[in-house]
Amino acid sequence: MGRTVRVKSFELAARDINQVDVKLLHALSTGVGWPHRPKDWDFLRRAGHGIVAVDGIGRVFGSAMWFPQGREFATIGLVITSPRTQAQGTGRWLMEQVFERCGDRNLALNSTDAAYHLYLSLGFTKEATAFQWQGEVVATNPALPVLDGELRPSSAEDLEEIAALDERAIGINRHRLLALLAENASICTLRRRGEIVGYSMNREFGRGRVIGPIVASNDRDAIHLTAVHLKALTGQFARVDTREQTGLFADFLQQSRLGMNDTVATMSKGKRFLNREDDEPWVYGLAGHALS
Template structure:
């Protein structure tokens, strides 16, 4: 096996690999990830792809990792560890974050990653959501909102996602929530996998998050919608269940490097991430 740059691999091969492990990524989703991040693939002597791993820089000192996929034929032969070691060497000295599936957790633990939180993958055929009274002015994202959205996102995420937001905004339906002339929350919705994914979604409390998610769910009632969140209970989680998006599966947020990745919200309403952009982009 040899390591190749993921951009040099045929898109059809990457799509076939993710289908082999029943991940929902379309060719278009792979293309977006390759355009934003960096990655490697394990290939054999005739160019067949058996494993991948990617990383996505958010500012100068933090990156998320994802798309660690190993063909079922190689899952007991160390290909995942081999690629992970390569990615960690390439990203050093950045702090790293990822969202681990249950089968991959022992590998990440053995490489020093620490558990931080659970992510609840909520999805299904969306129902018309219950009416949510917006605690402020709810409207579509405008070009002039970019700076306010970035500042809010940086405070919630803990790193600079400027490049990611610049990529996602043009391909997403976006909403912002205003109070007193200030943007206090935002949400994006874009095509992904079997339908649409809502995320990132950043808000100061459950009520604001529910107000942002509700109209985006309503727009896609009757079709497949997904939202990944770290909120297991509360008004926001209840809205998802009542909107036909129950918990389908869970993954575990983990980090490698000094200090925790996720920020603990305070009682003063610090903004936080209610909806992930994706497991890989977080």
């Protein structure tokens, strides 16, 4: 696939995302109503790789990023085309650039409604729906189930054990990503008999705070790992992205008076991405749409 594409009367070229002023990336995401701040873009550029579509005078008309997790897998995100170039083939061209750079990796992404049919045409298959719960955190949380274990703030020494638990939950090694997230996150762990059986992170993003990833072996554990952060965020804007549509955890989010703001489709190309097993750790809360 060529490194340039003609859109209407001008030609766009692929440029490394790190060569572009973050203000231009922020303007691109703002133009389509996404909440990413300049510092969010800076973090994502540290966490992964990306390209932008620029014209001859350096204006940015699109972006796409990929986040390799080892040699066999990557997530894709921040696939944005400016309103001027939507429906002009720019999104497909950006994705083909990503495919070229990702090689034969298995891929996963979270698709908006607008991009869903494009991803289907590129060979992605829908696996699940992710629900975006967000709003101002109220002072009174719903009643919590009985806690089985001990909730503790995380220390630097916990990261190896957290990463091992996370790998059991998602099937890929995200140690590097978790270390980056941990730099500016509040982290809580759940221990039983001295072993970490769940964890959750709470960090700045967009309009406020994102609670995620949340990894636990059952709904009750996931509720406690989420509630501990909500209690600390009373009066602030918080967001939780989850693939739980029913059950105690989904009920808890609704009873917490967070609003269900939007949905995206979790899709994969190659090996199936989501493989849930009974009584095994599971990702109850996403790190972010681009990071999954």
